[in-house]
Amino acid sequence: MHRVQALFALKWQKCSCLATRTIKVLGIETSCDDTGAAVVNKHGDVLGEGFHSQREMTVRLGGVIPPIARSLHTEHIDRVVRTALEQSNLQLTELDAIACTVKPGMPLSLLVGLRHAKRLVTESRVPFIPIHHMRAHALTIRMTDRVNFPYLVFLLSGGHCLLALVRGVEDFSIIGESIDDAPGEAFDKIARRLKLKNLAECSGMSGGESLQHVASQGDPLSFIDRFPSIMGKYRDCNFSFSGIKTTAVRLIAKEEEKHGIVGDGILPNVADVAAAFQLGLTRHLVRRLLRCMIFIEQKELLKAGEMTLVLSGGVACNSFIRQVIGQVCESNGYTLKVPSPKLCTDNGIMIAWNGVEYLKAGMGVAPDPGSVDIEPK
Numbered sequence: 001m002h003r004v005q006a007l008f009a010l011k012w013q014k015c016s017c018l019a020t021r022t023i024k025v026l027g028i029e030t031s032c033d034d035t036g037a038a039v040v041n042k043h044g045d046v047l048g049e050g051f052h053s054q055r056e057m058t059v060r061l062g063g064v065i066p067p068i069a070r071s072l073h074t075e076h077i078d079r080v081v082r083t084a085l086e087q088s089n090l091q092l093t094e095l096d097a098i099a100c101t102v103k104p105g106m107p108l109s110l111l112v113g114l115r116h117a118k119r120l121v122t123e124s125r126v127p128f129i130p131i132h133h134m135r136a137h138a139l140t141i142r143m144t145d146r147v148n149f150p151y152l153v154f155l156l157s158g159g160h161c162l163l164a165l166v167r168g169v170e171d172f173s174i175i176g177e178s179i180d181d182a183p184g185e186a187f188d189k190i191a192r193r194l195k196l197k198n199l200a201e202c203s204g205m206s207g208g209e210s211l212q213h214v215a216s217q218g219d220p221l222s223f224i225d226r227f228p229s230i231m232g233k234y235r236d237c238n239f240s241f242s243g244i245k246t247t248a249v250r251l252i253a254k255e256e257e258k259h260g261i262v263g264d265g266i267l268p269n270v271a272d273v274a275a276a277f278q279l280g281l282t283r284h285l286v287r288r289l290l291r292c293m294i295f296i297e298q299k300e301l302l303k304a305g306e307m308t309l310v311l312s313g314g315v316a317c318n319s320f321i322r323q324v325i326g327q328v329c330e331s332n333g334y335t336l337k338v339p340s341p342k343l344c345t346d347n348g349i350m351i352a353w354n355g356v357e358y359l360k361a362g363m364g365v366a367p368d369p370g371s372v373d374i375e376p377k
Contacts, residue, residue: 022041022042022043023041023042023096023097023356023359023360024039024040024041024047024088024090024094024095024096025039025040025041025095025096025097025098025099025129025352025353025355025356025359026038026039026081026084026085026092026095026097026098026099026120026352026355027039027040027098027099027100027131027348027349027350027351027352027353027354027355028077028081028098028099028100028101028113028116028117028348028351029100029101029113029133029346029347029348029350029351030073030077030101030105030109030110030112030113031101031104031105031106031109031110031113031133031346032064032069032105032106032109032158032159032346033053033054033055033057033058033064033069033072033109034051034052034053034054034055034345034346034347035051035052035054035072035073035076035077035080035113036049036050036051036052036080036346036347036348036349036351037049037050037051037077037080037081037083037084037348038050038084038347038348038349038351038352039084039085039087039088039090039095039352040143040349040352040353040355040356041356042356042359042360044143044144044353044356046349047087047088047089047090048083048084048085048086048087048088048089048090049083049084049087049347049348049349050079050080050081050082050083050084050087050348051080051347051348052072052076052079052080054069054072055204055206056204057072058206059197059204059205059206062192062197063188063192064106066106066107066108066109067108069106069108069109070108070109070111070112073109073112073113074112077112077113077116078116080348081116081120084348092120092123092124092126093124093125093126095124095126096126096127096359097126097127097128097129097355097358097359097365098117098120098121098124098126098127098128098129098355099117099128099129099130099131099351099352099354099355099358100113100114100116100117100128100129100130100131100351101113101131101132101133101136101351102114102130102131102132102372102373102374102375103130103132103133103374103375103376103377104132104133104134104159104160104375104376104377105133105159105374105376106376107374107376110374110376111374114372114373114374118369118370118372121369122369122370127365127366128365128366128369128372129354129355129358129359129364129365129366130364130366130372131351131354131355132354133346133351134155134160134162135170135172135354136350136351136353136354137153137155137157137312137313137344137350138153138155138164138166138172138310138312139166139169139350139353139354139357140312140339140343140349140350140353140354141310141312141337141338141339142353142357143343143349143350143353144339144340144343145337147308147310147337149166149167149168149171150165150166150167150301150302151165151166151302151307151308151309151310151337152164152165152166152175152292152293152296152302152307152308152309152310152334153165153166153309153310153311153312154289154309154310154311154312154325155312155313156182156183156184156285156311156312156313156314156315156316156321157182157183157184157313157314157315158182158184158185158188158208158314158315159182159184159185160177160178160182160313161177161178161182161183161239161241161285162174162176162177162178163175163176163177163237163288163289163292165296165301165302166310168361169354169357169358169360169361169363169364170358170361170363170364175237175292175295175296176236176237176238176239176288176291176292177238177239178238178239178240178241179238179239179240180240180241180242181240181241181242181245182241183241183281183285183315184208184313184314184315185241186241186244186245186281187207187208187211187212187278187281187315187318188206188207188208189207189245190207190211190245190248190249190252190274190277191207191208191210191211192207193248193249193252194211194214194252194266194267194270194273194274195264195265195266196210196211196214196270196274197210198264198266199214199266201213202214208314208315208317208318209317211274211277211278212278212318212319212320214270214271214274214275215271215274215275215277215278215320216275216320217271217275218269218270218271218272218273218274218275218276219271219272219275219276220272220275220276220278220279221276221279222269222272222273222275222276223251223272223273223276224276224279224280226247226251226276226280227244227247227248227276227277227279227280227281227283229283229284229287230243230244230284231284231288232287237288237291237292237295238288239284239285239288240284241281241284244277244280244281244284247280248273248277248280251273251276251277252267252273255267255269255273278318278320278321282320282321282324285321285325286324286325286328289325289328290328290332293328293332293334304333305333307332307333307334307335308334308335308336308337309325309329309334309335309336309337310337310338311325311336311337311338312338312339312343312344313344314344314345314346316338316339316344317341317344317345322338
């Protein structure tokens with residue numbers, strides 16, 4: 001074991017001149033239902049990328065089934081990684097590090113990526129960098145835009161919702177987070193309850209995509225009184241989505257009874273219900289965000305005139321939410337930065353870039369790759 005650690009330490013010492021040459025990192029992502037790998041250099045150039053989406057299976061099953069997701073990761077990860085390396089025209093031994101998501105995520109999925117990464121690290125003796133999935137989302141914007149520390153990040157996804165102050169590559173202070181569910185999960189559940197997959201126009205769309213699409217055709221004010229303010233008396237910046245989901249489910253049941261909808265039938269006013277739900281959830285996000293901005297101002301955590309909000313995660317692809325948060329930023333002196341939709345969702349690029357950030361900062365390399373384990377929560 002000591003000999004193995006010494007070999008990795010030697011490789012890392014040889015990388016001590018990274019600041020004067022191009023860093024190249026392979027990133028591997030398998031935290032949920034997408035298998036991603038990419039090679040990125042220190043300039044943010046994507047030298048190669050491989051990707052396999054489980055969207056078709058997820059839509060068909062109505063959600064992610066962990067054992068099935070694991071099987072699909074196992075089936076495709078070797079090809080995905082080979083594609084990224086072949087496109088980059090690099091051999092494993094030419095990399096400066098291999099980075100892989102180890103937390104948080106679904107245990108069965110995380111293990112597939114970690115085991116594959118460990119095998120590559122053992123073969124190549126390349127340094128290994130374990131990656132925190134949500135921190136990778138928070139740092140991705142720095143690959144494409146000039147965003148300096150510190151900044152506020154708002155991460156919205158199918159599994160998480162949090163506000164954090166980012167002061168450095170490993171310096172994150174959580175200001176607010178969900179105490180129960182996540183916005184992406186709420187979108188998916190209400191889309192299923194509205195039976196949107198039965199609409200031809202929503203064929204092949206995820207729950208969140210179909211709900212946004214249908215909501216764009218409705219009147220958000222038609223049922224907005226059914227979605228009252230949530231957590232208004234809580235003296236923190238946390239979120240809760242369970243009540244919003246319950247309210248929507250009850251509203252749908254009431255409207256189905258009113259219109260005599262049974263089985264796979266669709267409400268005649270489905271667009272209005274979807275729009276009201278989307279607006280209700282967005283108002284909750286905005287109210288807690290505004291509270292966070294007030295807190296930051298009071299504590300002088302960001303300098304006036306240099307305040308940036310980075311919006312990332314899969315739910316950041318929702319154009320309605322993005323537009324409303326943009327208006328909030330404009331009214332409160334913040335510059336809004338949002339990665340491209342491709343980089344908002346799970347991908348190997350952001351994992352590789354996080355690895356690059358670590359190497360540039362001279363940190364993050366695991367001294368004993370074999371001892372690294374997943375941390376699902």
